[in-house]
Amino acid sequence: MKKLTRPFDEIRKQAVEEWNRLWNDGRAVIRVESATCGRAAGVLQVADAVQKKLQELNIDAKIVNTGCIGLCYLEPIMDVTKPNQPSILYHSLDPKTAASIVEDYLVKNDIRADKALCSLGSSYANLPSLAELPVMQKQTRWILQRCGLIDPEKIEHYIALGGYSGLVKALSMKPHEVIEWVKLSRLRGRGGAGFPTGKKWEVCRSAPGDEKYIICNADEGDPGAFMNRALLESDPHFVLEGMVIGSYALGAQVGYIYCRAEYPLALERLRTALKQMADFGFLGKDILGSGHNFEIRIKEGAGAFVCGEETALIASIEGKRGMPRPRPPYPAQSGLWGKPTVINNVETWACVSLIFQKGWEYFANKGSESSKGTKTFSLVGKVKRAGLIEVPLGITLKEIIYDIGGGIIGDKEFKAVQIGGPSGGCLPKVLLTTPVDYDSLSSAGSIMGSGGIVVMDEDTCVVDIAHYFLDFTQKESCGKCVVCREGTWKMLQLLKAIKEGRADSNTLAKLEDLAQIVKIGSLCGLGQTAPNPVLTTLRYFRDEYEAHINEKRCPAKVCKNLITYYIIPDKCEGCMICLRECPSGAIRGGKRMVHIIDQEKCSKCGVCYNVCPPRFRAVVKVSGEHMNTPSEPIPVQRRK
Amino acid sequence: MINMAEASQILASDETIKVMEILKRYSSDKDNLIPILQEIQKNVGYLSPDFVRLVSKHLKISASSVYGVATFYTMFKFAKPAKHNIKVCLGTSCHVKGGDRILETFERLLEVRCGESSRDLMFSLERVACLGSCALAPVVVIDDTIYGNMHVDRIKPILSKIRG
Known part of the structure; x- marks a missing residue:
């Protein structure tokens, strides 16, 4: 690894110059949103067509691959910037249309209002600005601030827009002061359970021994959630900066990123980012002249949902079967190789970067009383504007689904919203005014989870959904503890009987009993939360279960x-x-x-x-x- | 360490040589087990009993321990793969939007059940929990190509295009 030879101010100055050069060298810039979701929608073909058109017209323009701006329902997306003009965002493209837009706008100066969604920055030529769109009005973009706007494979873009200033700030403080800042920000873990991050760090720091580890949990396994993937693909340095700050605070010399193998693009962009960090002196020996040494290793997951559980994840890094173990001791006391270890979620690490770039007060000023800051969610299912969103904590579900999401597809009747994945719950219409924070969701029977929100309409059967989630957790149960292994299986058989019209009047009582047992008796979070989808649907949609059992009727006509x-x-x-x-x-x-x-x-x-x-x-x-x-x-x- | 002569006694195939090459790049630290298995899976396509034995010798752990770890994770396959791999996403969003009907249609057209390979070894069919492209549900991945907003009508043309 190269050692840093330049002071940070100089690095930043050069990065800003490079960023400015991108926009001010007299050539047009075309940004193509090429995260995984954009690729699924066909953005690479769009980019090819644009490239060909530029050659054909002999236009010297720059094509920049970016991440995901979060407007997944409008993909493929690109934006075009002429010198000294605001960027114009075009949506729902196909290769032919994209090529014609390039010609019309760059040559004939026709803005192509039919395909233009908005301008980025100030409003322009009757187009609204991005911030004025209904989908954006209630969002607060902190974690996603650069997503879709920078080239994630260029560290200079990140630095030019404020990146690594948080690390510089943290390195100017004493490690215990860094932890104090995290505590003052009142950041809670974004992985689901919401444990106060500063407290976790303090426990780890004060644990005996010099050898400590930190881990970034990027094993985003909840079906229906993709926030972590989008962030890693769009702005990887935001996450990595937080890890370096954490390593300094905790005195860790080695960190791991445990990322799903199902996310090849995220892994590729992470590897690129790590190389650049080493070249710039943000990783390796004597980081930015502070005397602190730190390296980050990538571990690919091998396909086991339970590895999102921290003790199972540690076992997997150690090369074992990914099975959880009882806590305490918590990983912060005894984790990887038996050493004190802090595991935080992808988004939590990005929050750490933000707190040190902007100050803890900035972070703590947003959000609700018990839950500070913002949270990213993937808003999917039967909602009009599906995508990646970020909202201040404390916003209501109704605002998320109707104001941001635009309501239900085909204006059908809303039935339920599933939040928190297989560990979460299905909430009905009357609970749409529930504020989205850790404690309100948990008292409604759900959990915050890592941030998947799946919206369901009248055509969705809640018994089928409960069965779906339980089928998932049952298959993913590692089999170590009996109540989870056998209990979820038996519950699944009962649900199956209900779905198939074979259930009798005792089935619901049995199901509820078992659900309680699995919830109380399981060893890890997977088993403890597996009954949540069943319990919440039973609590809020009991009549649908009864229709299946007593009338042999599926009201949503799904079973x-x-x-x-x-x-x-x-x-x-x-x-x-x-x-x-x-x-x-x-x-x-x-x-x-x-x-x-x-x-x-x-x-x-x-x-x-x-x-x-x-x-x-x-x-x-x-x-x-x-x-x-x-x-x-x-x-x-x-x-x- | 295992030498080439020893390996050739087990099975002197191209695949075995590939596995040997992979093993050379890793030390015998036990935490290398999963990365080694992943690389074999990626480059050779499956883990045969012989490969498991080679890995166990390299890391000086029992073959049953290697097998125990390998069977725990869904990524590892133990039979020779088909030419093309079809992954149908059944994440929540895909489920709600009819992913199981997509899977059923593949099963019907290929005359296989999920988890199996077609008789001509052209296609293997599996279900995955979530590919993280939920806004484009239902999603199918064939080899490295992602198909978003899938519909049962699109399946037949896609299959015949791949068959060529």
């Missing part, structure tokens, strides 16, 4: 064994489409003959329901009803 597909004779035109597409060969009929579904053969796949032309709408899905249909196909003309 396969309780639904039936019929072809309405009056509407069927005998077009043969469903007959040909049915994978089970369950549909009888002929050309211009009313089709009939053989219920014995029907596998309830719903293909007929989807392929029936909208102008006929002859296939219906019902639950708990019976419809009379002809026993043999009859000619369309002679029906009735």
